[in-house]
Amino acid sequence: MIYGDKKTGIIVQGATGRQGAFHIALMNEYAAGVGGKGVVAGVTPGKGGQEIHGVPVYNSIREAMKDHDASVQVVFVPAQAAGDSIMEAANAGIELVVAITEHIPVHDTMKAVSFATLNGCAVIGPNCPGLLSPGEVKMGIMPAQLFSRGNIGVISRSGTLTYEIVDELTRAGLGQSTVVGIGGDPVIGQTFVDVLGRFEEDPLTKAVVLIGEVGGALEEEGARFTDLPIVSYIAGVSAPPDKRMGHAGAIIEGGEGDARSKIARLKSLGVPVASRPSEIPRLIKEIM
């Protein structure tokens, strides 16, 4: 298990919003099913004292942590305030922030991630679906019914594409140890390198699927870093340069980060790269 397990207590920031409230219920449904701790408290400044699906809401993360044992915070706060929420959590002693929020200005993310790092707090995201360790813990918004427990790690810059690939793995009898959505923004906290580092320490994980897309070079950095057997899929082979393909980070700039050269570099590092998502289970079976 990486980043957390059944015993991990979760606080949700932005608990009273539509998204926050909805996913508190789903995370706790999952926790109930696996006998986990789940979401122990919510935070929305000015809305302390309420309850959301039976979870008490506090005005600040410090207040919530006084009453509850939690090490993880999941952020659903709107974009312009989300950077602040990440820093508040890190300052209060949270060990891991999972930032679901999309459209956070990148300068805010740089500051928040830097602040969190200085406080010894890891950030997953922003603009991510969170993570799920089947049978253990769900932190975020991934649809649990597609997952099955096993020994394949998955790291992805995407949301729904991850579900698609997890579904393919599950159908092929390849269960997952932990699936981590690291986020679709240009600047993110935990990168492929960081998550691969955690997988290397995880006795459950035997191989890793690395789902990347156009923009930057984080996939190659990850592949170069790890000794674990990995296979990859890169979205955006057909993406035109200088156009943002939905994700703020999915853009080919100055000739850097296009899918074909990314795939070529991964292949030169000995990483099998699937040309379609449906090829991934076969490639995984070949390297295991």
Add this chain to the structure above:
Amino acid sequence: MKLLEYEAKQVFSEYGISVPKSVLIKSPEELQARINAIGDSFVLKAQVDVGGRGKAGGILMADPATGTAVARELFAKEIKGLPVKEVLAEERLDISQEYYLSIAIDRSSKQALILFADAGGVDIETLAREKPEAVRRVSIPVIMHELPPFMLRELLGRAPKEVGAVINRLYRAFCEKDALLAEINPLVTTPSGVYAADAKLIIDDNALGRQGITLNRDLTERERQAEQHGFSYVELSGDIGVIGNGAGLTMATLDLIEYYDGRAANFLDVGGGAEQERVMHAVRLVAGVPSVKVIIVNLLGGITRCDEVAKGIISAQIDQKVIVRLAGTNEEEGRHLLGQAGYRMLDTMEQAVKAAVEATR
């Protein structure tokens, strides 16, 4: 959003960076009346957002005698397909030395990356590839308000100290203006000081509101409509309309279309929680693209309710064929609704893509 040269120069000069004397004209006739402000020898620069503008004929030399005729020539041009609506008439500088300076966001170090080179007016990617030692670089932690002197020394090499002041001013502008890129190429020294001879500034789309920018000019009309509905939309040139949820899945759908030798007309990510009305708007928006012959809808997710999506597709009432791949809750109801209305619903994205490509043949 990309600012035009004159807008970027305005911002840079607010931060104390010297820029050449200039006037912005919207027609050739305006030049004569305002020429006194810029001197006897000047350049006319088309204000269009393209790289390699000079090589494409977007920058012309002129003097008071030839000015209006040259301006007329420039306004009549198309620069890499873009019409010239505004021209910056700018004094010609007496250049001693040219440099390259840029600040961008480095994804790997999660910091600002500053590049500086002793050659200006260059294509920095080419220079970095062919003469990597000519490009000096530093990453600066976000907690710093300015570069420590050692970093300036590393960047500058033999370049004069005044250039270092420009670097710090540009860094301040970069941080305060929510920039993704701030570039001066060339940065020039002259007998009267250091000037930004060209300027480029890209503002983070997610920070336009707090930067006081209400309209993102980089978007086409249809992209803007899509944005109002909360969709991410990119126009492409093929004949298969694409609607997906999630950027990665939608991109993967486009890639599969290409894999099966089809051509996508667009990228449309409806985002999370695709309910009836959103789906209807998405389908209508894509159906409104004249080149679209068939539309593929590829939605997957635990939260997505297939019956809602089906109702959205049916209520859009469009002429083109729609091929649907849905996975989520209420899948059976969705399939039933679509079947009754005569739509095809397929189980996997590969089946759906193949069917869509076949439909365009």
